[in-house]
Amino acid sequence: MTTLYVRFLPPPPHEAALPQLVALLGEFSPTVEALPPDAALVDLGGAVRYFGRDAVELAAVIRVRALALYGVECVIGAGPGPMLARMAARTASPGVTRVVPDDPGAVAEFLAGQPVAALPGVGTATARTLCEYGLDTLGRVAAAPQGTLQRLTTARIGRELHEKARGVDRTRVTPNAATRSTAAERPFPRDELDPYRHRRALLSLADELGARLRDGKQVCRSLTLTVRYADRSTTTRARTLPEPTAHTAALSSAAYRMYEALGLQRARVRSLALRAEGLRPVEGAAHQLTFDPADEKARALEAVADRARAKFGPGTIVPGRLAA
CATH class of the missing domain: 1.10.150.20 (5' to 3' exonuclease, C-terminal subdomain)
Structure with a gap:
């Protein structure tokens, strides 16, 4: 079995791009697994026999088509399975496919x-x-x-x-669709070591995603945190939320827990990205009552802030910890 790990550079510029790129990969194999926000796995077992080309040749065709159709370059790793393909891609450069032989x-x-x-x-x-x-x-x-x-x-x-x-x-490569999601990213002006600034960025991301979801009358089921380091490597963590939500406090709390679980100490972070996944209409989502006055007050203030943003612009009101 030959597997490709394809990462798109730069990441797809808009939410519709990844499904289109995944569909492009689907022209070469029916076994494609989307990995939001910017990657996919492809099982080429049948494709190598069907097209009469090896993995490197097929990767070259994929790279040319992605660039010609969408203006997106690819970093591609190939290996006997998903793990080795991912690892090969870490040391690959645009235009060259790194291969781990079977x-x-x-x-x-x-x-x-x-x-x-x-x-x-x-x-x-x-x-x-x-x-x-x-x-x-x-x-x-x-x-x-x-x-x-x-x-x-x-x-x-x-x-x-x-x-x-x-x-x-x-x-194994598990075929799926690029799930409906929305994401935001915070690049730092310079490689950032300060955990306080990391947490400020996470709060800003959660606030932006929460406002975006509420404006679209949606909730999300899970969050994915991507940390990009100074050496361009990344770490990704995902967390399923206790209940579908668009509440900024719940989103920021989940983001903080994922960040803390990474145990970053003196890590030079280049950017942080947060993706809300499993989007669904708010009408179909149930909210468990907590009888917590602080939670109810926060939600009431959030509604007031949303009305102000709708009237005066998205930057009108931000969390107090971001205003300093």
């Missing part, structure tokens, strides 16, 4: 020198713990006993690390 020796060689943080699903906190014990590369993680990895992390994480560091990938 060969155990080649896979082991590719993984051996990779930093442990390059493994999909390994967050900053887990990587820090492993590095403290000298397990700073996937080659060293692969050589460690599974029991040791489980003691340093958890039973599940240790087992997954043990397998993935050896190139065992149990994930």
Whole structure:
């Protein structure tokens, strides 16, 4: 099986772009998994036989068509499965497809020198713990006993690390549609180290998305946080909300929890992006009553702020913590 991981550069400029780009990939394979906001996985198993071209040749055609039709460049990685394709794309450059051959020796060689943080699903906190014990590369993680990895992390994480560091990938490309969503991004003027400024940006993102959802009479079911670092690498985390909402306080709370779970310390952050997914009309969403006066007051103030924004413009009212 050959899998492509395709990331579009720059990210699609408007919400309709990703479904169109996913549809383009669908011309080469029926097995395409959209990964909002700016990527997709493609299973080329049948496409290689059908078109009589290898993965690199098909990737070149995809790149040309995306650029010609949508003005979007692609970074593409190819590998035996989704995990290796993702990792290959991390070191690929526009115009060149990075390939990990479907060969155990080649896979082991590719993984051996990779930093442990390059493994999909390994967050900053887990990587820090492993590095403290000298397990700073996937080659060293692969050589460690599974029991040791489980003691340093958890039973599940240790087992997954043990397998993935050896190139065992149990994930598959799952066909889906590019779900309806809306996103916002906050690039920093310079690579930002200050957690306080990170949190201000998250609050600003949640406030913008909340206002946008309420204006469109919609709620969202989940949030996805994307952190882009100084070296252009990214970390993405998603969280399903307790209930569909457009309430800024609920959105910001979820964003803060995802950010804190990353355990970023002295990380040079270039930008933060927040995506609201699973959008649906507000009429069909139920709100669980909390009997919390503070919550009801916040929602009442939010409604007043929305009316002011509608009358005087989107920047008329912002949360107090952003006004300073």
